[in-house]
Amino acid sequence: MSVNSVPAVELRHITKRFAKVLANDDVSFTINKGEVVALLGENGAGKSTIMKILYGLYHATSGEILIEGKPTKIDSSKDAVNLGISMIQQHFSLVPPHTVTENIILGTCKGIIDYGTKEKEIQELADRYDFNVSATDYIRDLPVGAQQKVEILKALYLNAKILIMDEPTAVLTPQESVTLMKFVRDYAEKGNSVVFITHKMKEVMEVSDRIIVMRNGRVSGCLEKADTDERELARIMVGCDLEEVRSHHTSDQRPKKERLIVENLSVEYKNEVPLLSNINFAIHEGEIFGVAGVSGNGQQELCEAIYGYLKPTKGKVILDDEEITTLDVRSHIARGIGYLASDRHRYSMIGDMSLSENMLLKASYLDKWVHKGVIDRKKLDDYTKDAIKQYKIKAPDHAITIGSLSGGNQQKVVVAREVDMGENLIIIDQPTRGLDIGAINYVHKTILNEKQKGKSILLVSTELSEIFALSDRIAVIYKGKMMGIYKNGELTTDEIGLLMAGYEIDSAKTGGEDTEKE
């Protein structure tokens, strides 16, 4: 750890507000020279936003940035680069049909380019850091790990002293990750600083000197690595505001029949990390089955595979004794399955169409509102008007476009539709993301109500409070695998946090290390 008195970067009271969302709320921390800082938090916690402000891609609504102790205004990424700050984005900004050299000198050269010298220069730089990359290779021929090295080289070529890496290991194989970690340590030894944005606790413990945990746009903890462990981190990351909600689930007598059975479901493409591997579970009638996990661990794939939108490579999906694995989406809809996708704008609504037309979205092949190919407008409009009343959707009438409603009201429309479409099974992915408290309560009430009617519900959420409040049983998903299925109440917040981070529960209880299930 550096003993240098002036920190390389100091962020003071940074607040960033997007139209309605508070992405960063009074964030302050420092980054010292020669230090690796891990920025830990769930998706949407504001990690990337604060770093994009430092890199000049966003502008803070308020607050100030000090570089080497001096207040500095960073208006663009060009300013940031001139100050020695570089950021490696999650999605690389490389031009595949160009060579390594061309990509690295892009934006820094003028007039006639002396490729020979540049190539030599870059090759030397690569060799100095033991990067096994040739300056004359084409980007399209390189594996992802090597491409990331090119991104790093780009930063080094610009004399970066502060390197920000956004989820650098997300795309890497374990071996590539190890090399990356080694580089990060080496680079920091030389007096440079690294900010490592991640939601993987294992990496945090491996590489960082100091850990800053973010939650809901705020810094919720700043810890020296030596003073902490995974359990504490998990608790801070997931948040302590859980206890209040989890109460009301006991009344149920054992449910009756198994409605949905998922057997050995896998989605695994050649030479790629499996998206889902060997998922097994069953959902009974009148049961809510919660799937917890940090987002991006295969939740969306699981929902889509059950819904027929994504073809599983292995395994079976059985609904009411009928195998539906290979049927298309249309057949799934016809069998009374509803799916509330997490990305509402992309998959669940058509912004430029009216509320009525959005209600019809999934029923265009059914005879619910269509007779001999002609839409029964009156029936559809009446249904929509009823839904507006029943769900207290704030909309003047059924003919207004859904895009002109607020997010919460859009979600209510979509919920109303899917709940009705799903006569047997409703797949719900992130039902309340981005909603205000009132809308959240309403959606929760609706879900519980549908359960009372005997429907089976698959509830996927990254909000633990939601999972605890609604589910009968809880499964934890990590890297496309089920980490276990538990009754609601069996697990503590700590335990579930560890499961979400990929630790087995037994080893977690004994505080074991490095027993990550691969």
Place this chain on the structure above:
Amino acid sequence: MIQLKQEVRTLKKNRDVYDFIIWTVLAIAVGLVLSFSFLPMFGISSIDAMKIMITEIFSSSYSMGNILVKTAPLILTGLAFAFTYKAKLFNIGIQGQFYVGCITAAAISLKMQGHAPGLVVIILAALGSVAGGAFVGFMIGFFKAKFGANEFLVSMMSTYVFTYLNLFLMRTVLQESNHNYIKTDYLDKSVWLPQLIPGTAVSWGIVFSILVAVLVWFVLYKTSLGYRIRMTGLNKEAAGMAGIKPERQFMISFAISGAIAGFAGWIEVNGMQHMMLPDFDAEIGSFGVGIAILANSHPIGILFAALLFGFLQVGGTALGHASGAPPSVIELMQGFVMLFVLMSFFFRRKIEINRLKKLKSENEEVA
């Protein structure tokens, strides 16, 4: 409070339509005035030209009828483009599909006239031209759906294929009996579309065109088929998630678009020209694109846009005859009108966005 909001919303909706019409009419007027102001370059006074145009057109029922004659196929090609455009696809090959319709109608009529009652032949010719156009359209959609081909390029190039295929047919099996000219024989009077207004060239074609426009409107907005096509155009992913295969919608919308273009061929051959020639109505496809854009792809709006284009064509021709202005004056006018209408879309959007932005920042201040 909610009551008030509701009133504001309905007002806004009406205002949108109202706005659209005002802006478009204004843009058309500006376009026309500007194109007339170019005429002094050819030594013709703008005022005189306008007078000539109006008197020539409205002097006889024949020339007024000609507007309807020109309008009929333009309605159809406009509808053809609009139909794929609703699925966010570009059918640039309407000209080719139109030619397929023309040659099919001509071939069926020529081979069958005299062998069957006239009405039967006319109906068969109509069905044939619709089927031919639909087949060509379907193939373009198929290439797009199965191989991811760029429908813009495929449809555009297909026009050349069918233009030259037509030439080949008109030189060989369908050439007129004396083998002197590259064209087909005249169709027998028995297979002509009946006259609608005596003393003019107006046939039942215009009625059929208007019926097709109404039908297209019905299909697009009142049936599940049209709903799926519009939905695919607006959000392909959501369509997929709703069990609708976007690829299938591509093929369906292209086939219907081609069928409409083919039908235009039948109206022109059996209703107006009564034979097939090379370079026949050579710009009807590109006019269709313009008309659809002018009308914002709405089937009923297309009726009026096509009428405007028909008017300009007849008026321009009259102007040329009476004053010696070059015939390209018509295209100049059409170009200007199109340009200003498109610019009006752009400005309208810009104004709307600015207004929303202002509204939003005001809201934020309140919050």
